[in-house]
Amino acid sequence: MAFQPEKDLTCPVCHDFFKLPVVLTCSHSFCTECLRSWWRQKPAQNCPVCKRTCPTSDPPLNLALKNLCESYLQQQDHVCRLHSEAFKLFCVSDRQLVCVVCRDSAAHRKHAVIPVDEATKVCKDELQKALNPLKDRLELVMRFRKYCEFSTDHIKTQHYRTANLIREEFLKLHNFLSQQQEARLKALKEEEERKTQKMKDRISVVSKEIEALSEIIEATEEQLRSEDVSFLIKYKAAVEKVQNCALQEEPQLSPGALVDQAKHLGNLTYHVWSSMKTLVNYCPVILDPNTAHPEVVLSDDLTSFTCKEEQKLPLNPERVPVGLKAMVRGHAGLDSGSHSWDVDVGDSDEWELGVVTLSAFSVSPDDEYFADDAGWWSVEFSDDKYTAVNIDKKKDMVLKLKSNPRRVRVLLECSKRKLTFSDADTNARIYSFSQLCQQKLFPIFSSDMPLFILPQKI
Numbered sequence: 001m002a003f004q005p006e007k008d009l010t011c012p013v014c015h016d017f018f019k020l021p022v023v024l025t026c027s028h029s030f031c032t033e034c035l036r037s038w039w040r041q042k043p044a045q046n047c048p049v050c051k052r053t054c055p056t057s058d059p060p061l062n063l064a065l066k067n068l069c070e071s072y073l074q075q076q077d078h079v080c081r082l083h084s085e086a087f088k089l090f091c092v093s094d095r096q097l098v099c100v101v102c103r104d105s106a107a108h109r110k111h112a113v114i115p116v117d118e119a120t121k122v123c124k125d126e127l128q129k130a131l132n133p134l135k136d137r138l139e140l141v142m143r144f145r146k147y148c149e150f151s152t153d154h155i156k157t158q159h160y161r162t163a164n165l166i167r168e169e170f171l172k173l174h175n176f177l178s179q180q181q182e183a184r185l186k187a188l189k190e191e192e193e194r195k196t197q198k199m200k201d202r203i204s205v206v207s208k209e210i211e212a213l214s215e216i217i218e219a220t221e222e223q224l225r226s227e228d229v230s231f232l233i234k235y236k237a238a239v240e241k242v243q244n245c246a247l248q249e250e251p252q253l254s255p256g257a258l259v260d261q262a263k264h265l266g267n268l269t270y271h272v273w274s275s276m277k278t279l280v281n282y283c284p285v286i287l288d289p290n291t292a293h294p295e296v297v298l299s300d301d302l303t304s305f306t307c308k309e310e311q312k313l314p315l316n317p318e319r320v321p322v323g324l325k326a327m328v329r330g331h332a333g334l335d336s337g338s339h340s341w342d343v344d345v346g347d348s349d350e351w352e353l354g355v356v357t358l359s360a361f362s363v364s365p366d367d368e369y370f371a372d373d374a375g376w377w378s379v380e381f382s383d384d385k386y387t388a389v390n391i392d393k394k395k396d397m398v399l400k401l402k403s404n405p406r407r408v409r410v411l412l413e414c415s416k417r418k419l420t421f422s423d424a425d426t427n428a429r430i431y432s433f434s435q436l437c438q439q440k441l442f443p444i445f446s447s448d449m450p451l452f453i454l455p456q457k458i
Contacts, residue, residue, distance in 0.1 A: 009069050012049055013038060018069045023062040026052045035059070090119030154313065158289075165300050176279050180272050188264050195257060206251060216245055281455035284341040285443050291329035298328065304452040305445070325352070325446050333358070333440035340411045341443065342424045344452040345381070351447040352389070353410055354378025355419060357439045360391065377433040378444065379408070379421045388431045399431055407454065412441065424454075 011018050013034035020032040028049045030038075038048050045054045079086055085099035093111035103113050114122075223231060223238050283303045292298060294310040307326045334355075345351045360374035376391040379399070386399040407424035417438070421430040445451055 009065075009072055017073060018062075018065055021062040021065045021069070022059040023065070024052075024054050024059050026050050026054075029062045029065055032061075088116055089113045090116055090123075092119070172279065173276075176276060177272070180275060184264060184268075188259070191259055195259060199257065202253075213245070216241065277458050280458075282458050283453050283455050284339060285453050286331045287328050287445065287453070288331040289328075293326045293328065295326040296328050302331075303455070304450060305447075306450045307448060326448070327352070327444055327446040329356075330443035330445075333442050334412055334414060335438075335440040336414050338411070338413045338415070340409060342407055342409050342454040342456075343445065344407050344454055345447060346406055346449060346451075348381070348447045348449040348451065350382045351449075351451065352378050352380040352382075352444070353408055353421070353446075354389065354444055355410075355412060355436075355441040356444050357437060357441060375437045375439060375441070377419050377436060379431055386430070388433070390433065397431075401430060402428070405430065410443070412443075414441075 009017055011021070011031045011034050012028070013030055016031075018029065018031055021029045022032050022035060023029045024047050026047050026049075028047050030048065035048070039045050039057075045057060046052065047054060080097075080099040080102060083099050083101040085101055087097035087099055089098045089100065089103050090096070091098050091102075091108050091111050091113050094108070097116070098108055098113065102108055220238055220242060223234055226234075281301075281303075283301070285303075287298055287302045287305065289298050289302065292305070294313050295307050296305050297308050297311070298305045305328060343353055345353075354377050355375075356377070357375040360376045374391060376389060378389045380387045380389050380396075386401055388397040388399055390396070403423070403426075405423040405425065405428075408430070409422045409424040411420040411422070412418075413420075417434065417436040419433040419436060421432070422428060423430065445453075
């Protein structure tokens with residue numbers, strides 16, 4: 001019998017080419033899934049063709065038939081199904097393989113047709129060109145994943161370090177409160193002991209008086225019970241003894257004899273809090289470590305910083321671009337009320353203080369210009385000269401000062417949209433900006449030497 005591929009390579013159940021064919025003991029073959037589905041619907045494991053019972057529920061794979069099906073299907077992919085001719089041409093217009101008969105047909109007669117080897121080179125070049133952006137994207141996202149993994153480790157480090165600092169700060173408060181408690185309990189105990197001793201001394205004096213009076217009264221009452229003659233004989237002496245017993249004023253407790261509870265309990269928490277002000281400081285601006293330049297190292301209380309070698313830090317859109325100077329931003333944006341902070345710049349040869357909008361601080365180092373809504377107002381000291389910086393006016397102004405301030409006061413009046421710089425020691429005005437934008441403004445700080453934001457009086 002002649003070989004009929006379409007019939008001999010198809011499953012009797014699904015009538016499609018075999019997929020993972022298995023062979024039964026009766027020599028009939030079926031797709032694995034087709035046979036299982038057939039058996040699930042029948043009470044016995046019979047062959048779907050000859051109905052013979054199969055002795056096993058797991059028939060072996062027909063490897064020869066599987067390979068034959070795959071070879072046939074692969075060969076069919078290289079032959080035109082309409083004309084049984086090999087594909088030797090490629091239609092550029094329809095972007096599909098065609099045979100020599102297809103080329104002359106009405107469907108492709110007016111289309112651009114080129115040989116397969118030539119089309120392969122062109123299409124591979126096009127596909128490679130289309131693939132390049134995906135490779136670039138893959139490299140980008142893989143690099144970003146590394147940044148995320150590094151950021152994950154950094155977050156854990158931040159948590160560990162911050163948690164330890166919180167514990168240290170609360171330990172200071174706990175120790176302070178413990179000392180306050182011990183001091184107040186000690187003062188209370190001392191007062192209790194002192195006043196208890198006074199009360200014991202008073203009781204001792206009163207006890208002696210009670211004893212003396214009791215003796216006189218007992219002796220006199222005994223004499224009153226004696227015979228007439230005996231009574232009269234001792235009468236004169238008894239009267240003198242009674243009359244000579246001086247009666248003092250009525251005994252009373254002196255003021256302050258009891259524990260002064262009001263002194264110990266009155267406004268207790270307020271007095272403790274007032275004492276605590278010697279322990280704590282209040283800083284009007286807190287620096288944000290997540291915005292610090294990699295060269296900036298902040299103090300534990302986030303009120304000062306120094307510049308060291310560049311640290312390896314994760315990417316953060318809030319951080320000052322590496323292209324700018326070593327700078328850090330204040331944590332909170334300000335858009336209402338009046339705010340003032342004093343900064344100790346010391347003997348720094350280069351520093352800058354001011355306020356910026358969020359968009360100005362987030363400028364990329366690759367950007368040539370700031371964003372249209374960016375705002376930057378600052379006073380800068382560099383190369384032995386002071387400069388007022390305002391990106392709105394696109395021009396800096398050189399300032400002339402009579403002395404070099406070591407402590408600079410920055411006053412931001414949001415309602416007036418005004419920013420004033422002055423010498424905190426002499427109150428001499430350095431420069432003022434007016435007509436600031438209505439956006440939220442963030443303090444900025446930069447220095448080549450240690451810089452400190454000074455605490456305010458509480």
